[in-house]
Amino acid sequence: MEPWRYSAQGVSIALRVTPRGGRDQIDGVEILANGRSVVKVRVRAIAEGGEANRAVMELLARELGARKSDIRLLAGATSRLKQVAVDGDPKRLGETLRRLVAVTSETTEDSNE
Template identity: 55%
Template sequence: MPWTASSDGLRLAVRLTPRGGRDAIDGVDILSDGKAVLKVRVRAAPSEGEANAALIALIARELGVSRAAVTLATGATSRVKLLAIAGDASALAARLEAACGPR
């Protein structure tokens, strides 16, 4: 799974596709190095942090947490990012599994 529990919530590995036509979670993917990531697409362009802001808004909405609970830990200018999500790790993981399920 692309997420791991941490002391204050979850860490979530994401592969972001900006200008993806819609804001959506496309499921889990395995990168060439074997790392699991959550595939996410957003309509926003990758300029001036717009795509990162759209990613945070989408993840917060899907998990039912505030935008302030979702922070970009690493990868501000990379396609592969690590998000820190504050909250109850088991509840957040259950919501992520539901979001990754069949659509």
């Protein structure tokens, strides 16, 4: 199951964020213990004063080809588990997300061999 949901305005994405992760990147999809799937995201920023949240929004804007103003935090401001909304064409956003998580999953599998 994809960790994002479609709406008329765009998509809503479930994230698991790792602050101070060494680099800003999307690391694929992870299935949590409760069965929920999330997009794994790491950012260099620290989790103080909203720095990590800002870095996540900037990363998503860059990777999805969206404006920063099109991305908003719906839930999880102080948690590693977050829900964000991205406004835009839902079909294009979904295709971009599938491509991003597929590329990072392949890279992770290659490095584990």
